[in-house]
Amino acid sequence: MYDAIVVGARCAGASTALLLARRGHRVLVVDRSSFPSDVISTHFLWPHGMSYLNRWGLLDQVTAVTPTHESVDVVNDGIRLTGSVPTELLREYFRDLHGDDSGVxxxxxxxxxRVLDQILVEAAAKAGAEVRTNVTVRELIIEDGRVVGVRGRAAGGETFEDRARVVVGADGRNSFVARALDLPKYDERPRCTFAYWSYFSGFDLGPGQIHRRGRLACAVVPTNFEQNMVLVWGPSDWSREFRADVPGNFQKALDFVSPELGEVVRTRGTREERIYGTLDQSGFLRQLHGPGWVLVGDAESSKDQCTAIGMTHAFRDAELASAALDRWLTGDASVEEAMTAYEGRRRSQNAAAYYDYVCTLAEMRPYRHDELQLFVALRGNQQETDRFIATHADIAPVSEFFQASNLFLLNDAAKESSADHPVFENFAETSRSYQQNLFA
Known part of the structure; x- marks a missing residue:
């Protein structure tokens, strides 16, 4: 009998197993993949994601092989904002959510x-969790309405059956655990983005850049192996036309969104891998927990990739869920009390507001005149620029930055500073052209 069986051994699952094992619980974590291996992912970590790794003593392993920076460029219709996340906002985030601000x-x-998940799996095993890879969970064992274990098959054909006090579903947006429990999705947001990306060597542009123009966006971020991840995305209703010529349209999108970046990739970049893609990134929520089970990460809340928040939220969920489960497993709280506390933090007003923020961005409509004025105003206000980036990353509450009084002050300052910016010269005509499908 295990205390917990974790289905899924990547960001959400390996982290949950690691934290439970460190608290002295007997944990089994299983995954159908072998490690190291890649998976569809933006694989970007915001500062609170990096802070979780530091809290767990794993950050040095990551930074030893991965470039890091303390700022990011966000460029909307040519309006460039460069900022970082203030330490105090990070500390407030961890104090509010976890009760302490260590490791920021x-x-x-x-x-x-292939780098990060391997580090997490090895850390979980070192902490005492039993790790099984290349195994497929085929059935949840349910007795008297409660999940009590799993049945599955290993790569060699051997079957297994294991039981636990709780089963954790950490197996992604297409979660087997959620499907086996017949959990419905709710608050679904079908408007989302398509995304294509690959890895290029041959240039170093420093910190990550995120560009947006009209209904398209692109990003370039330095990653492992002296390469850069280059990503383009747009509204899902344009995906069919984009797929007609993926390599050509990939470059065309870069040239449209950021001619400078497009030129760098075309003339200096060497593509090291094939172009990867994903089309269905619709948002949804699922029930968080029930008798004998709990969900973490994308299994319970899946959001579009446009803010690249998935891995960071997986770490957040792992820390929240493991703390709640530990209270129950050690007898400090009833299962109802522990899970109610977990749900309260995961389904908070701030979480709901950020989910809505991401889903709205994922519609990829062109920015309005007043929204662009806001970005222009931010250029002259580093404090508010940093707070905007922190809000975009779900470190500071969406409601605080976008409250009416704050926007009124910023937009009032923007009226003069936006007058000479090229994007406003013929805004109506430009906005109409941004609605046209570049790939049709």
Missing amino acids: VRSFASVRR
């Missing part, structure tokens, strides 16, 4: 999953 760092990084 301000760095950003893009970590390949």
